[in-house]
Amino acid sequence: MPTTVAPHEPATTPTDAQLPVVPLRHWGRFTVGALVLAVSVWFLLAVGRNPNLDWPTVGEYLFAPLTFRGLFVTVWLTFAGMVMGIVGGTVVAVMRLSSNPVLRVVAGVYIWAFRGTPILIQIIFWGFLGAFIPTISVTVPFTDVVLFSAPTSQLVPATVAALLALGLNEVAYAAEIVRAGIQSIDKGQTEAAKSLGLTPAQTLRRVVLPQAMRVIVPPMGNETLTMLKTTALVSVIAGQDLMSNLQAVYAQNFKVIPLLIVASIWFLVLTTLLTVPQRWLEQRFGRGVDPGATRRPLSRALMPRRTR
Amino acid sequence: MTAPATDAPLAHAGPEDPLVDARGVVKSFGSTQVLQGIDLAVQPGQVVCLLGPSGSGKSTFLRCVNHLERIDGGRLLVNGHDVGYEKRRGKLYELSERRIARRRADIGMVFQRFNLFPHRTALENVMEGPVVVRRRARTEAADRGRELLDRVGLADKASSYPSQLSGGQQQRVAIARALAMDPRLLLFDEPTSALDPELVGEVLDVMRDLAADGMTMLVVTHEVGFAREVADVAAFMADGVIVESGDPRQVLGDPRHERTQSFLARVL
Ligand SMILES: Nc1ncnc2c1ncn2[C@@H]1O[C@H](COP(=O)(O)OP(=O)(O)O)[C@@H](O)[C@H]1O
Numbered sequence: 001m002p003t004t005v006a007p008h009e010p011a012t013t014p015t016d017a018q019l020p021v022v023p024l025r026h027w028g029r030f031t032v033g034a035l036v037l038a039v040s041v042w043f044l045l046a047v048g049r050n051p052n053l054d055w056p057t058v059g060e061y062l063f064a065p066l067t068f069r070g071l072f073v074t075v076w077l078t079f080a081g082m083v084m085g086i087v088g089g090t091v092v093a094v095m096r097l098s099s100n101p102v103l104r105v106v107a108g109v110y111i112w113a114f115r116g117t118p119i120l121i122q123i124i125f126w127g128f129l130g131a132f133i134p135t136i137s138v139t140v141p142f143t144d145v146v147l148f149s150a151p152t153s154q155l156v157p158a159t160v161a162a163l164l165a166l167g168l169n170e171v172a173y174a175a176e177i178v179r180a181g182i183q184s185i186d187k188g189q190t191e192a193a194k195s196l197g198l199t200p201a202q203t204l205r206r207v208v209l210p211q212a213m214r215v216i217v218p219p220m221g222n223e224t225l226t227m228l229k230t231t232a233l234v235s236v237i238a239g240q241d242l243m244s245n246l247q248a249v250y251a252q253n254f255k256v257i258p259l260l261i262v263a264s265i266w267f268l269v270l271t272t273l274l275t276v277p278q279r280w281l282e283q284r285f286g287r288g289v290d291p292g293a294t295r296r297p298l299s300r301a302l303m304p305r306r307t308r
Numbered sequence: 309m310t311a312p313a314t315d316a317p318l319a320h321a322g323p324e325d326p327l328v329d330a331r332g333v334v335k336s337f338g339s340t341q342v343l344q345g346i347d348l349a350v351q352p353g354q355v356v357c358l359l360g361p362s363g364s365g366k367s368t369f370l371r372c373v374n375h376l377e378r379i380d381g382g383r384l385l386v387n388g389h390d391v392g393y394e395k396r397r398g399k400l401y402e403l404s405e406r407r408i409a410r411r412r413a414d415i416g417m418v419f420q421r422f423n424l425f426p427h428r429t430a431l432e433n434v435m436e437g438p439v440v441v442r443r444r445a446r447t448e449a450a451d452r453g454r455e456l457l458d459r460v461g462l463a464d465k466a467s468s469y470p471s472q473l474s475g476g477q478q479q480r481v482a483i484a485r486a487l488a489m490d491p492r493l494l495l496f497d498e499p500t501s502a503l504d505p506e507l508v509g510e511v512l513d514v515m516r517d518l519a520a521d522g523m524t525m526l527v528v529t530h531e532v533g534f535a536r537e538v539a540d541v542a543a544f545m546a547d548g549v550i551v552e553s554g555d556p557r558q559v560l561g562d563p564r565h566e567r568t569q570s571f572l573a574r575v576l
């Protein structure tokens with residue numbers, strides 16, 4: 001040590017490789033970790049020992065045939081509803097961006113009506129369609145000749161009503177997502193495609209939509225999760241889904257909480273599974289834009305994301 | 309060369325007819341008249357360079373030639389067709405987008421900002437037009453695409469994505485993409501303006517080769533040296549009109565018009 005203060009004396013720098021390094025202690029992490037552990041133990045004990053939670057009942061219904069039947073309907077409703085939403089939403093989005101003013105207005109009114117009313121009301125509306133349109137018939141226009149006639153309740157059973165409600169509602173939300181995706185693409189892309197001689201439809205299908213997918217996929221993933229959970233609402237029209245079936249059980253035995261736990265466990269399982277296809281789609285459409293994201297098999301999506 | 313009379317029936321441009329024949333072309337956006345009567349002809353095999361200050365309407369004119377905009381007045385014949393219209397029984401009928409698309413297929417365009425399709429490789433970019441518009445078989449289009457990439461010096465970049473290429477390389481892919489349609493006319497809108505100075509040369513070299521091969525080109529550029537060397541005609545544009553045009557040595561070397569003189573003094 002010099003006896004006088006030497007301002008230009010070089011401080012110990014990381015390049016002094018021989019010196020031992022004392023890593024920074026993350027005291028905050030230890031403290032918070034201990035707290036979280038304590039709270040978790042308390043919570044698990046409280047939950048596990050609470051007789052009202054009735055774990056045997058949870059176990060009894062977790063893998064019951066009735067649960068699986070409901071699960072099947074829930075998955076099917078989510079899948080079909082999303083297909084309807086994405087296909088219909090793309091059509092409505094293109095209408096909304098069309099140069100045809102009639103199509104633009106029709107699409108605008110559709111989105112306005114379906115986004116502006118609660119999904120619960122829409123579900124009940126489709127479920128009780130038979131109440132104000134008792135029969136559906138097809139007649140030859142301007143004559144009394146009836147080609148086809150059937151009671152509405154028979155044509156539109158509860159699961160079909162549920163699908164109509166969820167799908168038609170999703171069309172409105174998907175349309176806005178697709179529209180935002182299309183509008184996010186640089187105008188130069190459309191011009192380049194046009195100058196090659198691509199028609200507007202070819203330009204949309206081959207140039208704009210594939211690029212817009214990068215913007216569309218993440219919110220569509222959210223929509224799918226929301227759709228999955230919204231299926232629980234179709235229990236109000238006895239839609240035969242997971243929630244409807246479990247609700248029917250607790251209406252009889254009053255074991256509300258255990259059966260809701262069964263439903264929650266299955267919803268968590270399904271939402272967790274859904275993250276896999278979403279991650280794969282994100283990588284698939286990041287091609288050419290995300291560095292290194294070229295063609296990847298599905299198996300790569302299953303592995304944890306690499307940190308860059 | 310004598311130009312045909314204005315209302316001469318022109319079904320298709322013959323080998324002697326101009327590929328671009330603009331007479332008094334007017335184009336407005338809202339209340340601003342961007343093109344105020346453009347007169348310009350591009351003969352087959354010619355290279356015409358269009359110079360002028362920013363905002364003078366050069367891009368707008370090119371976009372009109374490529375049917376990306378409709379004109380509001382005058383007459384614009386490209387490849388023997390009225391842009392955006394079909395002439396029948398003494399009337400001009402507005403064309404549908406699909407019919408316009410078919411006409412665009414014979415005209416290539418190269419943009420300032422390349423506009424390559426980022427989700428497709430260089431080769432896929434070049435194949436897009438032939439496969440989708442001309443309905444060529446993929447293998448045939450791929451062979452031709454590789455040839456064209458080779459021609460612009462990028463044979464080894466066929467499977468690269470645009471994001472993996474330099475600006476100069478991207479612009480050369482864009483030229484190959486335009487060539488893949490076997491265009492009768494190539495339009496360039498400031499093809500080197502977005503490039504780093506050291507990459508300008510490689511793009512100009514490709515364009516020089518095309519000119520030597522007899523490609524008809526209408527080039528908007530600030531590269532006065534290139535225009536003087538390669539162009540058959542140089543045209544100077546300001547405020548929506550062509551102020552003077554003719555032999556590039558004269559227009560760019562000894563301009564008569566005061567606007568041209570002051571512009572050249574600034575760029576040179
Ligand atoms: N789509 C458009 N809408 C309104 N104004 C436009 C549009 N395109 C170009 N303009 C205007 O037209 C003028 C000429 O533009 P442009 O043709 O791009 O000029 P240049 O290519 O010579 O720089 C500019 O004032 C520009 O703002």
Ligand SMILES: [Mg+2]
Nearest residue numbers: 366367368498
């Ligand atoms: Mg311009």
